[in-house]
Amino acid sequence: MEFEYKVVWIIGASSGIGAGLAKAFAAQNARLILSSRDYAALIALEQQLKGHTACTVLTADMTDHAGLAQVVEQAISVYGHIDIVIHSAGIGQRSLAIDTQLSVYNRLMEVNFLGPLALTQYLLPHFKRQGHGHVVAISSMSGLMGFPMRSGYVASKHALKGYFETLQVEHTLDNFYVTIVSPGRIKTALSLSALTGDGIAYGKMDKGQLHGIPVDECTDKILKAISRKKKHVIIARSERLLYWLRILIPPAYYRIARKRGLDGN
Numbered sequence: 001m002e003f004e005y006k007v008v009w010i011i012g013a014s015s016g017i018g019a020g021l022a023k024a025f026a027a028q029n030a031r032l033i034l035s036s037r038d039y040a041a042l043i044a045l046e047q048q049l050k051g052h053t054a055c056t057v058l059t060a061d062m063t064d065h066a067g068l069a070q071v072v073e074q075a076i077s078v079y080g081h082i083d084i085v086i087h088s089a090g091i092g093q094r095s096l097a098i099d100t101q102l103s104v105y106n107r108l109m110e111v112n113f114l115g116p117l118a119l120t121q122y123l124l125p126h127f128k129r130q131g132h133g134h135v136v137a138i139s140s141m142s143g144l145m146g147f148p149m150r151s152g153y154v155a156s157k158h159a160l161k162g163y164f165e166t167l168q169v170e171h172t173l174d175n176f177y178v179t180i181v182s183p184g185r186i187k188t189a190l191s192l193s194a195l196t197g198d199g200i201a202y203g204k205m206d207k208g209q210l211h212g213i214p215v216d217e218c219t220d221k222i223l224k225a226i227s228r229k230k231k232h233v234i235i236a237r238s239e240r241l242l243y244w245l246r247i248l249i250p251p252a253y254y255r256i257a258r259k260r261g262l263d264g265n
């Protein structure tokens with residue numbers, strides 16, 4: 001088993017893609033650290049996985065950027081080192097730009113971009129000392145193109161991709177890998193907690209989310225990409241076509257993205 005005994009730290013492990021990744025790595029006998037804000041949900045997952053593999057809960061809030069320095073020290077001390085860190089924490093958005101308060105943009109940037117950036121910055125010296133490390137950033141197709149009702153989310157994912165792509169290009173550390181994952185819609189609760197214009201949770205599963213790619217199909221592809229040390233992987237259905245339209249036939253992209261986004265697809 002490729003990931004046996006590897007120490008894998010998953011941020012955003014309490015639900016969705018992060019929880020799915022925890023199960024997939026547990027099946028490979030990796031040693032896990034599960035993080036997010038929801039202690040009870042993390043403990044429930046830990047109980048589920050403990051029979052299979054070593055597993056520890058460490059709460060972390062991606063908006064507490066200064067506090068993440070201490071969280072990184074705690075994470076390293078659990079098993080003595082970290083092999084792979086996965087940034088799966090994130091919040092969505094469902095509001096037109098014109099209706100969105102600045103505080104919502106701040107929150108999206110804090111959770112989706114500045115949190116993963118801060119945590120990675122604190123972790124890089126550890127990867128340098130031990131001579132290896134792998135960061136996996138769960139970005140989005142929204143990190144590759146604009147989409148209605150998600151102006152702040154799209155901006156945060158573009159920023160996330162920009163930061164991690166730059167780490168790939170700088171390549172200052174030996175045996176250091178960054179895998180950027182750009183999923184299309186995956187069937188998780190992301191739209192339930194997505195922020196509306198005044199910062200209140202959207203509270204609904206929208207059509208696109210409901211008919212999205214199953215989590216286990218997505219996590220299988222992420223594990224393969226990590227194993228192959230891929231720099232970038234797209235996990236999507238029709239969003240992949242939209243992405244190519246944007247490059248090859250831009251007017252079609254603008255028309256279809258506008259219609260689909262405003263129809264809530």
Ligand SMILES: NC(=O)c1ccc[n+]([C@@H]2O[C@H](COP(=O)([O-])OP(=O)(O)OC[C@H]3O[C@@H](n4cnc5c(N)ncnc54)[C@H](OP(=O)(O)O)[C@@H]3O)[C@@H](O)[C@H]2O)c1
Nearest residue numbers: 012014015016017036037038061062089090140185186188
């Ligand atoms: N589902 C999709 O269609 C889709 C598509 C493209 C990209 N993505 C990306 O995939 C990642 C995972 O999303 P998901 O679909 O699995 O949604 P999800 O089920 O809602 O999971 C989001 C995770 O983020 C954590 N989180 C939110 N705010 C946090 C904070 N301040 N500090 C720490 N953790 C926080 C949540 O945990 P707590 O509430 O316990 O803190 C939860 O574990 C996100 O980055 C999302 O943008 C999802």
